[in-house]
Amino acid sequence: MPELPEVETYRRFLHELAVEETVAAFEVKDRHVLATDEQVLRTALVGRRITGTSRLGKNCFLHLSDGHVLVLHFGMTGDVGAYRDEADAPRFTRVALHLGSGLRLAFIDPRKFGRIRLAESVEAYQQAKKLGPDALAITTKQLHTALSRRKSLLKPALLDQHLTAGLGNWIVDEVLFQARIHPERVAATLTEAEFSSLHAAIQLVLRTAIKHEANYRTFPASFLIHAREWDDSATPGTDAHRFCPRHRDTEIVKTYVGGRATYTCPICQPEI
DNA sequence: AAACATGTTTCCCA
DNA sequence: GTGGGAAACATGTT
Numbered sequence: 476m477p478e479l480p481e482v483e484t485y486r487r488f489l490h491e492l493a494v495e496e497t498v499a500a501f502e503v504k505d506r507h508v509l510a511t512d513e514q515v516l517r518t519a520l521v522g523r524r525i526t527g528t529s530r531l532g533k534n535c536f537l538h539l540s541d542g543h544v545l546v547l548h549f550g551m552t553g554d555v556g557a558y559r560d561e562a563d564a565p566r567f568t569r570v571a572l573h574l575g576s577g578l579r580l581a582f583i584d585p586r587k588f589g590r591i592r593l594a595e596s597v598e599a600y601q602q603a604k605k606l607g608p609d610a611l612a613i614t615t616k617q618l619h620t621a622l623s624r625r626k627s628l629l630k631p632a633l634l635d636q637h638l639t640a641g642l643g644n645w646i647v648d649e650v651l652f653q654a655r656i657h658p659e660r661v662a663a664t665l666t667e668a669e670f671s672s673l674h675a676a677i678q679l680v681l682r683t684a685i686k687h688e689a690n691y692r693t694f695p696a697s698f699l700i701h702a703r704e705w706d707d708s709a710t711p712g713t714d715a716h717r718f719c720p721r722h723r724d725t726e727i728v729k730t731y732v733g734g735r736a737t738y739t740c741p742i743c744q745p746e747i
Numbered sequence: 748a749a750a751c752a753t754g755t756t757t758c759c760c761a
Numbered sequence: 762g763t764g765g766g767a768a769a770c771a772t773g774t775t
Contacts, residue, residue, distance in 0.1 A: 479765085552771095585772060587770080625764095736766070
């Protein structure tokens with residue numbers, strides 16, 4: 476789940492519940508998700524106030540009253556939750572922040588690919604991870620500059636968080652479908668018009684997804700996402716799922732690009 | 748029951 | 762340094 480729109484949705488959830496609250500306790504149920512020493516985290520958190528939240532790409536930040544930030548990265552299966560009684564702790568809660576109000580915020584992560592760490596600042600973290608500009612903030616010009624030096628395939632380039640931060644596998648497929656560009660085009664060969672379409676599609680897909688709180692099933696019918704996982708009307712003997720929203724007779728094709736499952740419409744997104 | 752999975756990092760190779 | 766491919770991580774779902 477956690478690509479940029481999910482993380483933005485989580486951030487808003489945490490913002491409402493946590494800002495102006497004090498951290499009363501830091502409970503670790505599974506150390507595996509900690510990227511900073513447990514005691515260091517506890518010392519940094521307990522007694523501090525949460526002054527605000529922010530997000531960069533797929534990373535969510537809780538700002539602390541001493542200026543440091545708690546960085547949440549949700550890996551592949553991370554989620555957030557809130558509860559009051561231990562008996563109501565969500566399944567797979569790995570870490571819980573107990574707030575002064577008595578509410579407990581859960582960092583939920585079945586597969587434990589997510590990480591919690593402390594950073595000096597958002598900027599310090601961005602530098603350490605060499606993260607590019609947020610995918611919602613990147614300009615057409617910045618996108619153009621970054622991609623026009625790339626000889627790699629377009630899809631892997633867009634997934635590279637150093638280039639721009641926040642795009643994940645599902646979003647990139649949707650963006651490329653909306654922009655009508657094939658994922659295996661060489662990044663540097665896009666035309667001016669294609670760079671513009673690409674930028675517009677990134678904005679459209681991210682804004683739409685955030686508006687729907689990343690609840691993919693409620694996305695517009697014009698989105699490719701509906702032809703994915705939950706739509707298991709695949710034609711027997713093929714790897715296709717359903718049909719292109721624009722060409723009702725054309726089956727969406729599943730391939731692998733850069734090792735990742737990739738869905739395209741062969742008519743909308745002609746190869747090379 | 749084997750296959751597949753939304754992310755990131757690392758290693759090996761050209 | 763650049764880019765590709767595969768593996769590893771840990772575990773749930775189909």
